Amino acid sequence: MHAQPADTPKGGGILRQPMSVWATAFAAVVAFMGIGLVDPILPAIAKNLDASPSQVSLLFTSYFLITAVAMLITGWVSSRIGGKRTLLIGLALVVLFAGLAGTSDGVGQLVGFRAGWGLGNALFVATALAVIVGAATGGAESAIILYEAALGLGISLGPLVGAVLGDMNWRYPFFGTAILMAVGFLLITTLLKAGPRPAEKTRLSAPIRALGHGGLATTAFTALFYNYAFFTILAFTPFILGMDAYGIGFVFFGWGVLVALSSVFAAPVLQRRYGTVRVMHAALVLLVLFQLGLAVFGHQGIIVCTILSGIPIGMNNTAFTEAAMEVSDNPRPVASAGYNFVRWLGGALAPFFATKMAEHVNDGLPYYVGAASCAVAIVILVARRRHLAPLERVDIDHAFEDAPLPAQT
Structure with missing residues (x-):
């Protein structure tokens, strides 16, 4: 477990944060908006660029593949040039490639620009979590909840912004994302102080070595299937919603609101009462049920199941992030x-496999596979539960922190 830094103010509450934390959180909201931003305009992109759904799905695949690989170098970079400079480089890349994406004449160009966007997003997102944890008041748990709130707010606003702008x-x-990220760049430039560089530089191999820890590996590979x-x-x-940009945008706005609410309010309460691992199990079971609902129900059922799936997704986002931070003794940025x-x-x-399955079989198969993927995640949690024992100690510590003081006699 990680001890709270001695200079971290206590009792400030999650909303009483330095301006540098709010500046970073604002930029994080915009960064996460980029995930769901394209949702309402996917059919329009396919139509305007004469592309199939599986081709358009590569917007997600290139983005997240580059994001995943780039995660391996984020610690190496930030430990050499500092967190603030890493954040600014990431933001600058997002501004550049989001703007270029708006100029695309073909789906290949758009996919390529989204890959560059993913590189910038990786540098920013991985470093933002470490910066928020380091600068926020109230300890690591409050910082993680704040980070997940930014994620939930960004994911919920992304489809709405995408719908409003995409309808035009x-x-x-x-272009809208590029402008908002430029604002984030200016805020961090002016409000975030450049902290001291880490005393020890992170090795390129550090993130892979960290996965040698049984608890972190268990958390990571369970999260892969989730x-x-x-x-x-x-x-x-x-x-498959068969709706215009506004319709898709409002469906995923509702979904994103539930992601945010369950991340910030439901997950912490349930973790303290039942433990992080049990919350993961419960959320994965709920997600199985909603995936099966998406596979078998008609149009109205798909809308309802899509929106309600935000509840287990929000719970898991917080539970998995906190688990990854607390389950091992690796430095938080490395973990x-x-x-x-x-x-x-x-x-x-x-995204690519789901659209390919729908093109070659039917629209229900991707959700059956998604449900099976959640089942695999549950099996991993059960089979490797001994590696998650450190999380139980963290949950016990939280329970003692929240316990009422004994009555004075």
Whole structure:
């Protein structure tokens, strides 16, 4: 477990944070908006660029594949040039490639620019978590909840922004992201102080070596299968909703709101009461049920199951992130890099495989595979539960922190 730094203010509450934390969190919201931003405009992109759903799904695959691989170098970079410079380089790359994506004349160009966007996103997202954890008041748990709140808010707003701008022109959401990220760049430039560089430089092999820890490897590979199911819903469902940009945007806005609420409010309470591993199990079972609902129900059922799937996804986002940070003795940036490298591979594989299965078999098969993927995740958790014992100690510590003081006699 990681001890709270001695200079971290206590009792400040999750909302009482330095301006540098809020600046980083704002940029994180915009960064996560980029994930769901393209959801409402996927059919429009396919139509305007004369591409098939599986070709358009490569927007997600290239983005997350590069994001996953780039996670391996984030610690190496930030330990040499510092967290602030790494954040700014990541933001600058997102501004550049999001703007270029809006100028694309073909799906190949768009996929390539999304890959560059993924590189910038990796540098920013991995470093942002470490910066927020290091600068936030209230300890690591509050910082992680704040980070997950940014994720949930970004994921919920992304489809809405994509719908509003995409209804005017499918290129506008990309330009809008570039502008918002430029604002984030300016905020971090002015509000975030450049902290001291780490005393020890991170080796390139550190994230892979970190995965040699049984607990972190278990968490990461469970998250890989969970993320496969997660991104089957996010990247494939827009093609079968049969709705315009606004319709798709509002469906995924509702989904994103539930992701945010369950991340920030439900998950922490349930983790303290039942433990992190039990929350993972429960959320994965719920996600299996919603995946099966997506496979068998009609149009209205698909809308309901898509929106409600945000509940287990939000719970798992918080549970898995906290587990990755706490289960091993690796430095948090290193653990985060190794964990994210593995889990984002699920986000890279799911969109392309799901659309290909639908093109060659039927629209229900991707969701059956997503449900099976969640089942595999549950099996991994059960088979390797002894490696997650450190999480039980963390949960016990939290329970003692929240316990009422004995009555004075």
